[in-house]
Amino acid sequence: MAKPQFQAPKGTRDLLPPDTRRWRAVVEVFADTAERAGYGQVISPMFEDVGVFLRLGESTEVVTKEMFAFEDKDPKSPQQLVLRPELTASICRAYAQHRPVTPWKVWYEGPQFRYEKPQAGRYRQFTQVGVELLGADDPAADVEVIALAWRFYESLGLQQVSLLLNSLGDELCRPVYLEALRSFLVSRIDDLSEASQATLDRNPLRVLDSKREQDQAVIAAAPVMVDFLTDETAAHFAAVRSGLDSLGIAYEISPRLVRGLDYYARTTFEFASTALDSAQNAVGGGGRYDRLVEDLGGPATPGVGFALGIDRILMACDAEGVFAPPPSPVDVFIVDMIDGTHATIVTDELRRAGIGAERSFGGRSVKAQMKVADRSGARFAVIIGDDEVAADAVTLRDLTGGEQELVARSALATNLVRKLQETPRS
Ligand code: HAM
Numbered sequence: 001m002a003k004p005q006f007q008a009p010k011g012t013r014d015l016l017p018p019d020t021r022r023w024r025a026v027v028e029v030f031a032d033t034a035e036r037a038g039y040g041q042v043i044s045p046m047f048e049d050v051g052v053f054l055r056l057g058e059s060t061e062v063v064t065k066e067m068f069a070f071e072d073k074d075p076k077s078p079q080q081l082v083l084r085p086e087l088t089a090s091i092c093r094a095y096a097q098h099r100p101v102t103p104w105k106v107w108y109e110g111p112q113f114r115y116e117k118p119q120a121g122r123y124r125q126f127t128q129v130g131v132e133l134l135g136a137d138d139p140a141a142d143v144e145v146i147a148l149a150w151r152f153y154e155s156l157g158l159q160q161v162s163l164l165l166n167s168l169g170d171e172l173c174r175p176v177y178l179e180a181l182r183s184f185l186v187s188r189i190d191d192l193s194e195a196s197q198a199t200l201d202r203n204p205l206r207v208l209d210s211k212r213e214q215d216q217a218v219i220a221a222a223p224v225m226v227d228f229l230t231d232e233t234a235a236h237f238a239a240v241r242s243g244l245d246s247l248g249i250a251y252e253i254s255p256r257l258v259r260g261l262d263y264y265a266r267t268t269f270e271f272a273s274t275a276l277d278s279a280q281n282a283v284g285g286g287g288r289y290d291r292l293v294e295d296l297g298g299p300a301t302p303g304v305g306f307a308l309g310i311d312r313i314l315m316a317c318d319a320e321g322v323f324a325p326p327p328s329p330v331d332v333f334i335v336d337m338i339d340g341t342h343a344t345i346v347t348d349e350l351r352r353a354g355i356g357a358e359r360s361f362g363g364r365s366v367k368a369q370m371k372v373a374d375r376s377g378a379r380f381a382v383i384i385g386d387d388e389v390a391a392d393a394v395t396l397r398d399l400t401g402g403e404q405e406l407v408a409r410s411a412l413a414t415n416l417v418r419k420l421q422e423t424p425r426s
Contacts, residue, residue, distance in 0.1 A: 011116065011124025022325040026156065026310055026317075027109050030129040033152045034107035037144070039131050042106045044090045046113075050080040052093045055295050057203070057262030062086070066114040083113035086261070088289060088305060089296070091132045096298025102135025109310075121280030121312050130286070130307035134293065137302045139236050142267045142288065143243030149271060149284055149306050150249050156313070157322030160275040161283060164254035165244075166268050167237040168287070169225050174265070177228035178204060188218045208256045211279075224255035233266055240267050263289040267304065275319035276312065283316055284308030327425050328377030331356040332416060333399075335369040337385035346382060346394070346412070353413040355420065374399060379425075380416065 008014050015023055031041070056063050068083040084090055087108050095104060109129045116122055131148060133141050146163065153161045169177055182204045189197055193214040196207045208219055229237060244251055251269075259268050268287030276283070286306025293301040317323040332355055336343035343359040350357040358376050360369050366383075373381045383395040383404075394412055397404040407415050 009124070011118035013123065018325055018328070021328075022323070023310065023314065025326045026313060026323065027129060029155055030109065030152055030308075031107065033148060033155065034131055037105075037148055039105040039107040039133075042091060042094060042108050043110075044087070044094050044108070045084075046111065047081045047083050048090055048093065050082045052089050052296065053082060053085060055089060055263050055292060056086070060206075060260060060262060062114060062260060066116055068113045068115060085114045086112055087128065087130060087307065088132060088261075088263070088303075089292065091305075092134070092289070092293045092296050092298065092303065095134050095301065096293055096296045099298070102301065103141070104134040105131070106134075107131045119280070121276065121315055123311060127310040128307040129310060130305060132303055132305035134301050134303045136304070137290070139239035139267075140243060142236075142240045142304050143247070145286065145304055145306055146240075146244060146269060147247055147249060149286075149308060152308070153271065153283075153313075156317060158273070158275075158313075158316055158320055159322075160320055161271050161273050161316070163244075163249065163251040164257050164270045164272060165241070165251040166254050166257040167226055167229060167233060167266050168258070168264050168268050169229055170233050170265050170290070173228050173230045173233055174225070177223070177225050180223045180228065181205065181208075184222055185218065188221075191218050203262075205258050208258050209260070219256060222256075226253070226255050236266055259285060259287060263292045263295075265290050269306070271308070273312070273316040273319070275316050280312060282309070283312045329356045330358045330376045330378045331420055332358070332380045332382055333369075333373035333376050333378040334359040335366060335373060335381050335383045337366050337383065338389070339363065342384045342389070346384070350382075350413055350416065353417060355413065355416055380419070382412065 050067065050069060053063060053067065058064070062085050067085060070081055072079040072081055091106060091108065107130065109127070111125050111127050113125055115124055118124060131145055133145055150163065168174065185192065185200050185204055185207055189200070192200065192207070193210065193212045195212065196210050196215050199206050207215065208222065210219065257268060257270055259270065264287040266288040269285065270282055271284040272281045273283045284306055288302065288304045290302040292303060293299065332350055334343040334346050334357060336359065340361070340363060347357040347359050358378065360372050370381065379399055381397040381399055383397060388394050391406065392409050393406045394409055395404050396407045396415070
């Protein structure tokens with residue numbers, strides 16, 4: 001087959017049926033988990049003023065290199081707009097704009113855009129689900145959001161997800177730590193890779209994120225934030241840990257977990273799938289961002305939340321062999337052997353009765369229609385030919401067992417509803 005002229009842009013992909021049915025099912029499990037915990041959905045714009053995202057970190061690649069930016073066309077508002085690279089900042093912008101009552105507990109789902117170097121599990125357009133809990137400083141809020149993500153992975157059937165936990169301190173202890181880290185790294189600068197030497201200038205914390213072999217010995221010996229926490233921050237961290245202990249949620253303290261975004265303070269965490277290749281094994285991450293709302297012009301409001309990557313979660317489900325695609329919701333396939341007009345009427349009637357019904361088009365042979373019926377995943381075929389019309393009936397064929405019977409036309413919908421209820425899909 002000749003290659004078509006146009007392909008999906010680099011770093012993006014088309015999701016096609018039936019994969020999209022599984023995709024939607026994951027989002028529905030998440031939506032249920034969040035809604036049942038009192039989180040309401042926010043749908044915010046896919047593009048925002050660039051200023052909304054500057055707090056992600058002026059030294060982070062997300063801001064410096066990965067924004068999809070464009071000018072507003074209105075000459076009167078020379079605004080730089082960007083496709084959102086994440087949703088936490090958008091949610092805080094929305095909070096500052098609408099000032100809802102706190103605690104404000106919200107969830108979201110949707111595509112994010114980052115101009116990354118694409119590879120398996122790393123895309124330029126990817127989908128996140130997440131929650132944000134604004135207006136609660138309580139460590140129990142940190143525990144709640146972590147537990148929500150954890151239980152969500154569990155309900156998908158994932159068992160090889162581990163939780164990495166850290167505290168990044170607050171505005172009192174972080175500067176002290178950063179200074180200690182900087183002077184340590186400066187003292188070992190000759191042992192660092194060139195790239196990390198450059199990073200050190202901009203943001204010493206990010207050096208800890210380096211995966212380069214050459215940097216590992218220095219990173220292993222570097223001072224860690226958790227040794228610099230103030231009493232208050234340490235108490236918060238201890239409360240988060242004991243909350244997780246009380247829920248039986250296992251975690252690993254990861255003192256060098258810095259996360260890719262700069263707005264975090266205190267609790268930070270990441271979920272890694274050990275079933276995935278280590279380069280792209282983060283299936284989710286989050287933490288506290290107590291200053292972000294204020295930085296975006298709102299009242300001082302603490303916040304905590306997470307975002308999980310659906311693309312990678314489905315890769316992890318494949319790797320673990322869990323979360324099979326839901327069965328086709330088509331219950332019945334109408335095989336019209338006459339001219340298609342009966343199929344039009346019967347599909348409509350059955351759909352209105354709440355039955356999944358499909359048909360074929362273009363006057364295809366009975367054999368061809370039966371083949372499509374088998375492929376559709378339908379459990380029954382309704383066959384209509386001249387004999388059936390003459391008897392004011394239809395032939396109802398069980399596509400699993402092969403038995404068939406004549407059913408009065410007027411009794412078809414009730415008969416099918418009963419049959420489908422008697423043997424629900426597994
Ligand atoms: P993040 O760590 O940048 O955090 O992204 C969260 C998750 O999104 C990652 O763990 C990964 O599963 C997925 N992800 C990120 N980039 C890509 C990509 N290029 N391709 C595929 N999947 C990707 C945030 O976005 C924060 N807003 C999380 C948060 C919420 N913090 C507090 N509240």
